[in-house]
Amino acid sequence: EDEQEEDGEEEEESERSEGRLEGLLDEVTAAEGLHTLGYSAPGTEYVYLHLTLPGRELRDINILSGYIHLQKMEISSNKINDLSCVSHMPYLIELNASKNELTTYFNFKAPKNLREVDFSHNRIPKMQDLSAYHSLSKLLLDYNEIEEIQGLEMCHSLTQLGLSHNRLTAVRGLENLPIRILNLSFNQIEKVTGLKSLKTLQQVDLSCNKINSLQGLEEHELLEVINLEDNQVAELSELKWIEDLPLLRVLNLLKNPLQEQGGYWLSAIFTLLQITELDLKKVSVEEKVDAVNRWDPPPEVVAAEDHRINILSNILQPQRVLDSTLPDAEDPYPMLVLLGPLVCGKRELSLKICRQFKTFFRFGPCHTTRTAYFGEENRLDYYFISQEEFDQMVKAGKFLATYKYGGHCYGLARDTVESIAREGLATCVHLEIEGVRSLKKTYFKPKYILVVPKDKEKYEQHLRRTGLFTRPEIEEAVSRVDMYLQINQDFPGYFDAIINTDELDEAFTELSLFVKVNLGL
Structure with missing residues (x-):
């Protein structure tokens, strides 16, 4: 059994x-x-x-x-x-x-x-x-x-x-779904516009497709990770579609044609400063700073770079004792700098103060690549030169300070200051804030007077009456009034005095008093 x-x-x-x-x-x-x-x-x-x-x-x-x-x-x-x-x-x-x-x-x-x-x-x-x-x-x-x-x-x-x-050859059929994680890698997809309505999307893998544009990835405020490895994205300008994604932290663009463009790495980081990882590599704080300094440097960095170029160019030239070098190192060569927004009265005040105190000051015209406004005279208001001439002067170390404003170059030449110092006089110049930042990098210790209109409406009307400026230029000039005032508020002592130019006669009286006090008259 x-x-x-x-x-x-x-x-x-x-x-x-x-x-x-x-x-x-x-x-x-x-x-x-x-x-x-x-x-x-x-x-x-x-x-x-x-x-x-x-x-x-x-x-x-x-x-x-x-x-x-x-x-x-x-x-x-x-x-x-x-x-x-x-x-x-x-x-x-x-x-x-x-x-x-x-x-x-x-x-x-x-x-x-x-x-x-x-x-x-x-x-x-x-x-x-x-x-x-x-x-x-x-x-x-x-x-x-x-x-x-x-x-x-x-x-x-x-x-x-x-x-x-x-x-898959296209992204369709996903409209308004609450998808947070989406993997469409290794297909034949060419466009991703079909993703636009997926507002809850957090991670998307689109690697190994035929995508050439990032249009469709914009306006995804929750999107954190994008994988676009091995696609056909060729232009750095495509990154504009995702530059405003606030939570984007990881982006992979390996094996895309845009990687072959010069400056790709820093350009991509600058466009997407919010990311922490790019192409499987961690993005360091130092790289973000380098990217900003290269593509949109802070004003102080621009000024420092301009000063570096001017110093290095001048060192290569024969050196001599300058007329602006005074016997006492504690007593620097006197300079008066008036600064303020476009056509705010700083030109008129500079010329007038030099006429009143002609035994003390002489006006020093800057060099510029812009054309003369109506009523301006060459060698009196500015030295009007070509861009090529300006660049040659930079290479020859001719400038103390240089800056750009309104798409044009400006520079205060060493010879301008030295010719005035040779006569035993102090130099008076007028600049924009960009020029002041550059001049502050030098060994000169001027008195900086901020001349600025407080009545912006009146200032705007004045700019319109000149007939010299376009609407965008006028709007830019008016906006810089607040910028100047903000600098004065944020950096106490950056300017030695501030004068309201709503009424030029009153402004000149105040400026004249300041000069007398500083001259001990």
Whole structure:
């Protein structure tokens, strides 16, 4: 009897083995995959909630139709092509059927609480209508044969979608979905304008496509990570589409043509100062500072660079004792600098103060590349020269201070100051703030007088009456009034005095008094 019983068990085991070889799931094998005891969804029974049977060479799992209480099922790495048994699992929450032989998906009655589904690594050619899957939050369809995104219109809970390694040529069918994580890598996509309505997007992988423009990625205020490796983005100007993304931290543009452009690294960092990682490399604070200093340097950096160039250029020239060098090092050569916005009266005040105190001051005209305004005279108001002449003077170390304003170059020449100092007189000049910053880098210690109109409306009308300036130039000049006043407020002592030029006669009286006090008259 014992021998017969043993023979029966062996025969039964043999049949089970044969069934498994044929890919037919039996109860014994199913039992091996059951785990996680817990209460059933109705709360009336104590049942197994999870089933895990990966890599079992399974083809037929219809026996699972009776496992109605399953909430999580993993059957990856098998040979399954039919999931109709899921129709009998009303409480299923997670389903992993990746790496099988599925040619269709969701061909079963929808479990109303199904949230996460993985159908990656199958043979699915077409997406189905998923209107019934209202709870679906995660859908992975990577490594399939899908050519078009469709059927997701009613998936209002979908936050993660994977469609990498498919045959997509366009981004469509995702309008207004709450997707936060999106993977569309390794497709044939050329444009990403279809992403524009995904306002909750946080991470997007678009690597290994044929994308040449970043249009469609703008206005995603929650977007943190963008992977565009191995695409066809060729112009640095494309970064403008994502420059205003406030939370963008990681960007990958490896293997794109724009990387071959000169200055790519710092230019990309400057455009996207908010990022912390670019092309799989951490972006340091020092690199961000370098980028800003190169592409939009702060005024003080511009002044320092201008001063560096002027000093280095002058060192290469023959040196001599300058007329502006006084015997007492503690008593620097006297200079008076009037500064303020465009046509605010600083020219008139400079010339008038030099006439009143002609035994003390002489006006020193700057060199400029701009053309003369009506009423201005060469060598009296400015030395009007060409850009080429200006550049030659810079190379020859002829300037004490240089600056740019309004698209033109200005410079205070050493010879201008030295010729006045040779006569035993002090130099009076008028500059914009950019020139003052440059002059403050030198060894001279002028008295800086800020002359600025307080009545901006009156100042604007004055600019219009001159007929010399365009509307944008007038608006810029008026805006600089506040800039000058802000500098005076932020940096106490930066100017030695401030004079209101709303009324030039009153301004001259005040300036004249300042000069008398400083001259001890």
